[in-house]
Amino acid sequence: MKIDDKHVILIVEDNPEDYEATVRGFRSSGVANPIFRCEDGDQALDFLFHQGEYADSEKYPCPGIILLDLDLPGTDGREVLAEIKKTEGLKKIPVVVLTTSSDERDITQCYEDGANSYIIKPVDFSGLIQAIQRLKDYWFEIVVLPK
Numbered sequence: 001m002k003i004d005d006k007h008v009i010l011i012v013e014d015n016p017e018d019y020e021a022t023v024r025g026f027r028s029s030g031v032a033n034p035i036f037r038c039e040d041g042d043q044a045l046d047f048l049f050h051q052g053e054y055a056d057s058e059k060y061p062c063p064g065i066i067l068l069d070l071d072l073p074g075t076d077g078r079e080v081l082a083e084i085k086k087t088e089g090l091k092k093i094p095v096v097v098l099t100t101s102s103d104e105r106d107i108t109q110c111y112e113d114g115a116n117s118y119i120i121k122p123v124d125f126s127g128l129i130q131a132i133q134r135l136k137d138y139w140f141e142i143v144v145l146p147k
Helices: 016-028 041-049 077-086 104-112 125-142
Strands: 008-012 035-038 063-068 095-099 117-120
Touching: 008 016, 008 041, 016 035, 016 125, 035 041, 041 063, 041 077, 063 077, 077 095, 077 104, 095 125, 104 117, 117 125
Parallel strands: 008 035, 008 063, 063 095, 095 117
Antiparallel strands: none
């Protein structure tokens, strides 16, 4: 199963400019998937567990892939990743860490906690667009995931 155009993309990103650039990158790459955004880790966990404002699982479906920033207000991305990967029903969802942190401790810890990929955000817009294109090519065109 490839991530097709029916699969929801969940972007967990507090920076509005990074979020908008990521969405533009997907759209310019031809990705038409529904995209949802959570601005912090607490919102992301509510979305994934269908709690609070995200209780309606029809309106907020389980994502096919999660792009996760690490440095989030409240519950940070490291904690969100650990929670996802220890939860039956969520742990198979690919989590791509998309962050500015190049700290080796973060990279190591994220992979130990089950991240599927770790991408350091390029500092310029064109670099981010290229990174999103590569991410799209890999996760949406090449990878085969379990059903």
